[in-house]
Amino acid sequence: MTAKFKYGVSLYSFTDDLNTVMTLEDAMAAIADMGATGVEILGEAHIPGYPDPDPAWVDRWYALLDRHALEPTNYGCWIDTRLRLDRPLDSVTAAGHLVRDIDLAARLGFKFVRPKIGVVSLDLVPDPIWEDTIVRALETAERRDVVICPEIHSPTPIRHPVVDSYVDFIQRTGTKHFGLLLDTGVFQDRPLPPQPGEHPAMRPGYLDGCKVPPEHIEDIIQYVVFIQAKFHNINDQFVDEQIPWDKVVPALKKAGYAGYLSSEYEGERLPWRSLEQVRRQHALIRKLERDHDRSIRPA
Amino acid sequence: MLERSIMQSSGFRNIGPTDAPSGFQLRVRLPNYRGQRLSLVDGVDVTVNGERFDHADNLIAVGGKTYDLATLRTETENRWPLDELATVIVAKPGGLSVGVHRVEVAVRIRQSYIPIEFQPSVISETRTATIVF
Numbered sequence: 180m181t182a183k184f185k186y187g188v189s190l191y192s193f194t195d196d197l198n199t200v201m202t203l204e205d206a207m208a209a210i211a212d213m214g215a216t217g218v219e220i221l222g223e224a225h226i227p228g229y230p231d232p233d234p235a236w237v238d239r240w241y242a243l244l245d246r247h248a249l250e251p252t253n254y255g256c257w258i259d260t261r262l263r264l265d266r267p268l269d270s271v272t273a274a275g276h277l278v279r280d281i282d283l284a285a286r287l288g289f290k291f292v293r294p295k296i297g298v299v300s301l302d303l304v305p306d307p308i309w310e311d312t313i314v315r316a317l318e319t320a321e322r323r324d325v326v327i328c329p330e331i332h333s334p335t336p337i338r339h340p341v342v343d344s345y346v347d348f349i350q351r352t353g354t355k356h357f358g359l360l361l362d363t364g365v366f367q368d369r370p371l372p373p374q375p376g377e378h379p380a381m382r383p384g385y386l387d388g389c390k391v392p393p394e395h396i397e398d399i400i401q402y403v404v405f406i407q408a409k410f411h412n413i414n415d416q417f418v419d420e421q422i423p424w425d426k427v428v429p430a431l432k433k434a435g436y437a438g439y440l441s442s443e444y445e446g447e448r449l450p451w452r453s454l455e456q457v458r459r460q461h462a463l464i465r466k467l468e469r470d471h472d473r474s475i476r477p478a
Numbered sequence: 479m480l481e482r483s484i485m486q487s488s489g490f491r492n493i494g495p496t497d498a499p500s501g502f503q504l505r506v507r508l509p510n511y512r513g514q515r516l517s518l519v520d521g522v523d524v525t526v527n528g529e530r531f532d533h534a535d536n537l538i539a540v541g542g543k544t545y546d547l548a549t550l551r552t553e554t555e556n557r558w559p560l561d562e563l564a565t566v567i568v569a570k571p572g573g574l575s576v577g578v579h580r581v582e583v584a585v586r587i588r589q590s591y592i593p594i595e596f597q598p599s600v601i602s603e604t605r606t607a608t609i610v611f
Contacts, residue, residue, distance in 0.1 A: 191511060194511040195482070197560075198479065198480050198507070198560055198561050199479055199480050199481065199482045200479065200482070221511070221512055223512050223513045223514065223557070223559075224511060224512040224513060224560055227559070227561060228559075229513065229557070229559065257512070257590065257591070258590070259514075259515065259518060259590045260590045261518070261588055261589075261590040261594075261597075262515060262517055262518065262554050262590075263517065263552075263554060264517070264551055264552075265552075295591050296590075296591065297590030297591055298590070298591055298592070298593060300593065301593045301595060303591075303593070306590075450482065
């Protein structure tokens with residue numbers, strides 16, 4: 180028996196639909212309808228009254244989870260290092276923000292917290308306060324049994340000093356409450372279509388794809404606690420036009436990944452398009468997983 | 479539910495005395511995938527029928543408070559949530575004429591995880607909108 184993926188959806192997928200054509204109730208019903216079991220949220224996006232939601236909203240959140248048999252997976256937050264124009268954010272203040280998010284995430288039942296950390300360079304090196312910030316928040320993560328997981332996100336590939344510094348932190352501290360979140364956007368191997376009015380000379384290279392070979396997953400798999408299944412467009416012929424799932428799924432299976440694949444649709448924002456796209460992605464990845472498992476079953 | 483476009487149809491109106499408006503206002507939703515503290519919002523440019531009203535001159539009202547650009551930039555506690563509209567207040571003696579106008583809004587936001595060279599992010603959208611009276 181090989182390890183099975185768990186299937187989830189990030190509410191990020193429904194950006195622009197939520198609050199305009201879709202309610203939280205609609206979104207959760209739709210996630211359950213496609214057979215997924217996990218729901219991922221962004222704290223300062225999907226929690227009314229963030230960071231202090233009304234207790235009645237928290238009750239409703241749990242009632243919705245119950246009704247649709249969903250479990251909370253990952254909770255996204257931000258370390259807003261440019262919060263002040265007059266001075267940089269210090270790690271004590273940043274840790275205060277992160278601790279507040281960990282507490283709120285745990286209150287809502289989440290197991291993973293992804294802080295998106297401010298950067299200090301063109302190649303997205305995180306602000307050096309990240310490490311002291313995490314150290315200061317780690318006790319809360321342990322007490323709340325939450326894993327803090329910064330993301331590996333395009334254009335930063337898997338083999339990169341930023342990823343090395345996170346792995347080094349895990350190895351040095353031996354903590355079980357800090358891990359890696361892998362965003363499948365790094366495997367994009369075909370270009371995104373040009374945006375309206377886009378000038379070819381001004382186009383950032385990463386839009387053509389980070390093209391990380393899926394076998395690089397092996398390098399870091401022991402530290403990967405969560406995967407955001409980033410994608411942009413699955414066409415009517417049932418082909419993902421950017422992410423090579425036919426290579427990514429076998430690589431994840433070979434690595435023994437048994438955690439969540441949480442859909443992050445990041446394509447065109449036309450009303451309701453996101454939902455149909457996420458359903459296509461679940462159908463596609465589930466099919467590839469089934470095909471893979473059948474192919475290795477002993478005769 | 480909010481309107482899909484950044485600028486909402488409702489809330490577009492002249493302000494000040496009816497016979498001598500001092501300007502106009504309009505409502506916008508935050509064109510981002512997350513809410514954010516107000517110091518990370520850097521104002522809203524408004525252009526009506528080609529006449530530009532700079533973000534540095536416009537006021538923004540959100541969460542029951544009205545901010546000029548300087549106070550907005552130092553507001554590190556109060557937030558602009560995704561499910562709330564902000565009102566942009568524009569000074570224009572005489573206001574706008576009754577009828578249909580071509581309005582561009584450009585919301586300027588600062589995101590810590592994007593290299594500073596590419597900040598602020600400016601999200602703009604043009605639509606027609608109507609002053610009723």
